[in-house]
Structures are given as C-alpha cells and as structure tokens.
Amino acid sequence: MRKCVVVNYAKRMHVRHSLELPVDLIGLAKKYGTLRFIDIPCQIDGITANLKVPGTKPTILVNKTRPKKRQRFTLAHEIGHVVIPWHMGTIFDITDAGVPDGAIDYWDMEAEANAFATELLMPSSWMLGLLENFNNPAEINEKMAYEANVSAIAATLRLKTFLPPGYIFVVYTSDGKIAYSGRTEGTHASPPARGEDQRAKEQYGYAQDFYEFHSGQEHYLWIEFPSEVNITLDTKRKWRDVLDEILDDVTDSEEQKRTYKQQVNGVLGYANGVVRRGDYNERSLCSACIQRFNGKEHLKPITSHLKFEEFLSAKIRDLIDKAGR
Ligand SMILES: [Zn+2]
Structure with a gap:
C-alpha cells in the first residue's frame, strides 16, 4: 500500500481548502463530484462511480440508513477514492465480511481509502498537538x-x-x-x-x-502499564529451585507440574526475545515479564504465590547474566 502518498493527499487537501475540524465533508465532496445520500438496502456503506472517466464528474453515494458518524467516515473514504489517482471505475464499499477471495486489489484500495479518510478526519498535526503534555x-x-x-x-x-x-x-x-x-x-x-x-x-x-x-x-x-517495575528482592537462589517450591505448594500432580513448567517457560521465552533484541534493563525486563504473565488465568496459582517475585527476580538475573556472557 502506498500509504505515505495517500496520507499526503489528505494533508494537502487540508492546506488547499484551509479545512477546520470537524471537517465539512459535504462541502468538500461537492467540490469533487456529485454527492447523494440514498437508501441502499444491502450491506453497502457507499459507492463511488465514474472514477477518472474523462469528461464526467464522479458520483458519490452514501447509505443514509447507516449511523451518522459512520456515514461521515464513509464519505471521507469515498472522497479518498475520488482523489487517489489510481482508484478507477466504480467501487462498492461493502463492510460485511462476505468479500470474494482473491480480491487483493480491492483490499489494497480499501486500505488506502481508509488511510486517507483517517488523516482527513483526524490530521496527524492535530493529533500531535493534543498529545503534548498528555x-x-x-x-x-x-x-x-x-x-x-x-x-x-x-x-x-x-x-x-x-x-x-x-x-x-x-x-x-x-x-x-x-x-x-x-x-x-x-x-x-x-x-x-x-x-x-x-x-x-x-x-x-x-x-x-x-x-x-x-x-x-x-x-x-x-x-x-509501567515501563519499568522494580523487584528489590536480592535473591541468591536458583530460579529452578524457587519454581519447584512454588509448584510443590500448588499441586501434587507431577503431570500438572510439568504442564505448568512448560507454560511458564512459554511466557518466559518472550522475555528471552526481549533480551536478544537488546533494548532492556533489569526493571524494564521485569515489567515485560509481569505484563506477559498478567491476564494468564491458568497461571494464576503460580503468579499469585508469595514466592513468585523471588522466582521472577532470580530468572531475570539469570537471563541478564547469560546475555552478558
Ligand atoms: Zn472503498
């Protein structure tokens, strides 16, 4: 997708027409084609017809049975089809999942029109202003x-x-x-x-x-989520020993213990990946691990155990030691 190019079309449109928010899409659409709001009785949000046909103005049809704000997004999207030079012919915008297989070009154009609509409705420069000191x-x-x-x-x-x-x-x-x-x-x-x-x-x-x-x-x-978490436990123990103690408390079944170990290692494999990418410290790695464990309901017996932080602390130290070698 030529996303940068498409986004630039929307930026230029803001400059050329001195647009203000909320963008007057109806006024804008009328500068580029014929606009009609009609009752389309199927799962179609909008249609753009006669795109890039010499001597003919394009026609934009918006399904007026859709919620108002959705109509606005559709209209911004259709303006995108009109403005993006390589979008040709007539485009039906179906929002339901029932799209034919292999319609790759269709989805590329859709993604481009959506990127255009997003920048038109919510410009990046405005976003950056909102996010100052947020x-x-x-x-x-x-x-x-x-x-x-x-x-x-x-x-x-x-x-x-x-x-x-x-x-x-x-x-x-x-x-x-x-x-x-x-x-x-x-x-x-x-x-x-x-x-x-x-x-x-x-x-x-x-x-x-x-x-x-x-x-x-x-x-x-x-x-x-915090970008860094400090576990101050200064354990000298091996993480495997601490994990075994936790598992002994949690279950008597050897099979369940094995399952837990696999699951814990699966989550910690992610931490390994973070270490390999290199951008971490002890506290950020700790936060990454905790975030990954968090929300894993099936590991609750382990993560809520009193010794879990000691285990994590030992494991993180081990990961960092190994990476340093
Ligand atoms: Zn479209």
Whole structure:
C-alpha cells in the first residue's frame, strides 16, 4: 500500500481548502463530484462511480440508513477514492465480511481509502498537538471523537497508533462483552479477546493506571502499564529451585507440574526475545515479564504465590547474566 502518498493527499487537501475540524465533508465532496445520500438496502456503506472517466464528474453515494458518524467516515473514504489517482471505475464499499477471495486489489484500495479518510478526519498535526503534555488517554479519546465528529472507536484506533508502548484499550458493550480490544505497538501485555466478558480491571492487576469514559452504550477503558517495575528482592537462589517450591505448594500432580513448567517457560521465552533484541534493563525486563504473565488465568496459582517475585527476580538475573556472557 502506498500509504505515505495517500496520507499526503489528505494533508494537502487540508492546506488547499484551509479545512477546520470537524471537517465539512459535504462541502468538500461537492467540490469533487456529485454527492447523494440514498437508501441502499444491502450491506453497502457507499459507492463511488465514474472514477477518472474523462469528461464526467464522479458520483458519490452514501447509505443514509447507516449511523451518522459512520456515514461521515464513509464519505471521507469515498472522497479518498475520488482523489487517489489510481482508484478507477466504480467501487462498492461493502463492510460485511462476505468479500470474494482473491480480491487483493480491492483490499489494497480499501486500505488506502481508509488511510486517507483517517488523516482527513483526524490530521496527524492535530493529533500531535493534543498529545503534548498528555496524561489521560481516555480524555484525549473522548476529545478527539467530539472535535473531529467521529465515532469513539474510530478515535480509539487512531489514538492507538500515536501512543507509546504500554497501553491496552478495551471496549465493552452494555452487556459487559468485549466489542473491541487492542494494544499500542511495543506493548508486552496481551489484550483480552473479543467476545469475552472479563473485567479487565481485575485481570490486569499490575497496571499502573486505568482511564475510562462512556460513549453511548459502550464503555471505553484504557489501561496503562509501567515501563519499568522494580523487584528489590536480592535473591541468591536458583530460579529452578524457587519454581519447584512454588509448584510443590500448588499441586501434587507431577503431570500438572510439568504442564505448568512448560507454560511458564512459554511466557518466559518472550522475555528471552526481549533480551536478544537488546533494548532492556533489569526493571524494564521485569515489567515485560509481569505484563506477559498478567491476564494468564491458568497461571494464576503460580503468579499469585508469595514466592513468585523471588522466582521472577532470580530468572531475570539469570537471563541478564547469560546475555552478558
Ligand atoms: Zn472503498
């Protein structure tokens, strides 16, 4: 995808038309083609017709049965199809999953139009301004949705790409189920899966802070993880011995012990990867391990054990010693 190029088209459009937020998409669309809001009775959000046909203005059709903010995103997306020079012909924007296999070109164009729409509606320069001296992602998320007149989830997905490592977001529907979740790039902790109804606040005990807001029926939660955790235990013991003691306390079954060991090693394999990449210290490695263990319900008996921190401390020292050799 020629994403940078596409994003630049949206940036130039802001400059050329001196656009302000929320962007007047209707006024903008009318400069480039014929715009109509119509009732489209199937799972189509919008249609752009007659793209790059000499002597003809393109036509943009938006499905007016969709929620208002979704229509706005669709319209921004259709303007993208009109402006991006290599998008030709007539494009039907289907938002349902039932897309034919092998339609790679279609998805490339869709991704490009979405990147254009995102930059048009929520410009990078505006984002950077909002994020100066920021401390509360929920507050920014809400402000973005309001000022840009986009859905809260569109703002969430945009915000996610601007925040540093160490953030997870979770969106709950009114019945407590998870509708969306995700994490910023470089975050060690895994977000809870869609459809689950876990209460993330209980699940992520090691989080540094929780930030939340409501949008309609949905509950938005941003979770911040500490980039460094200090375990001050200065253990001289071997991590294997400490782990064996923990396992003896947790279960009598040798088979279960083996399973636990495999699972623990699986999680710690990730820490190994962090060490190999080289950008770590004892405290950041500790945070990475804790984030990975956190939320793994099946390992709760181990991670809640009194000696778990001693084990982790010994293991981290061992990892760092080995890497130094
Ligand atoms: Zn499209």
